[in-house]
Amino acid sequence: EVQLLESGGGLVQPGGSLRLSCAASGFPFGDFAMSWVRQAPGKGLEWVSLITDDAPFYADFVKGRFTISRDISKKTLFLQMNSLRAEDTAIYYCTKMEGHPMTKWWLDYWGQGSLVTVSS
Amino acid sequence: QSVLTQPPSVSGAPGQRVSISCTGSSSNIGAGCDVHWYQQLPGTAPKPLIYENSNRPSGVPDRFSGSKSGTSASLAIAGLQAEDEADYYCQSYDSSLNVYVFGTGTKVTVL
Numbered sequence: 001e002v003q004l005l006e007s008g009g010g011l012v013q014p015g016g017s018l019r020l021s022c023a024a025s026g027f028p029f030g031d032f033a034m035s036w037v038r039q040a041p042g043k044g045l046e047w048v049s050l051i052t053d054d055a056p057f058y059a060d061f062v063k064g065r066f067t068i069s070r071d072i073s074k075k076t077l078f079l080q081m082n083s084l085r086a087e088d089t090a091i092y093y094c095t096k097m098e099g100h101p102m103t104k105w106w107l108d109y110w111g112q113g114s115l116v117t118v119s120s
Numbered sequence: 121q122s123v124l125t126q127p128p129s130v131s132g133a134p135g136q137r138v139s140i141s142c143t144g145s146s147s148n149i150g151a152g153c154d155v156h157w158y159q160q161l162p163g164t165a166p167k168p169l170i171y172e173n174s175n176r177p178s179g180v181p182d183r184f185s186g187s188k189s190g191t192s193a194s195l196a197i198a199g200l201q202a203e204d205e206a207d208y209y210c211q212s213y214d215s216s217l218n219v220y221v222f223g224t225g226t227k228v229t230v231l
Binding site for chain 1: 122152153154156158160165166167168171172177209211213215218219220221222223224225
């Protein structure tokens with residue numbers, strides 16, 4: 001059974017940093033691309049970042065501030081978030097990607113989400 | 121802002137059929153990029169409902185169906201049930217922006 005378990009969320013002041021982790025199990029972690037998707041309170045879904053074969057991709061609104069990485073040996077996905085802003089407040093979901101090629105990818109498994117609140 | 125547009129809400133009586141549209145452009149749906157659909161029940165994480173335009177993941181009832189034409193896609197729910205009350209999102213890839221994009225989301229209400 002595929003499981004994705006996020007951790008590391010919490011309250012942080014504007015300009016601060018936070019690192020999210022996602023522990024994966026139930027599938028060959030290194031064989032699949034992984035993404036972070038976020039959802040601001042009462043709002044829709046927003047793709048944040050993707051990692052595949054150790055090549056990262058980012059939405060424009062996080063470029064230069066967020067860094068995605070993964071430790072295949074520990075089956076863990078990370079999202080380092082720096083220079084956080086109030087508008088980054090959201091639930092952050094860890095997701096597994098499926099499909100081929102890249103333009104067809106969809107998100108077949110989601111974690112339960114980790115809440116990040118940026119406020120003074 | 122989202123590049124895929126959905127109606128904010130749709131509603132129907134139990135047993136009825138409802139449809140949700142997802143309108144994109146020539147750089148995403150119209151460029152041949154597949155459309156996928158997700159269901160988000162209140163207070164829970166989204167889950168996949170339709171992938172690659174019209175395929176259902178294992179366990180999804182055949183009451184849910186998807187289609188795509190031109191720069192738009194649609195999700196249909198036949199035989200609407202109370203448990204279908206949720207938010208629904210479409211998702212695709214934008215070949216101009218080189219990002220994955222979600223629709224604005226549609227709230228389905230069962231009357």
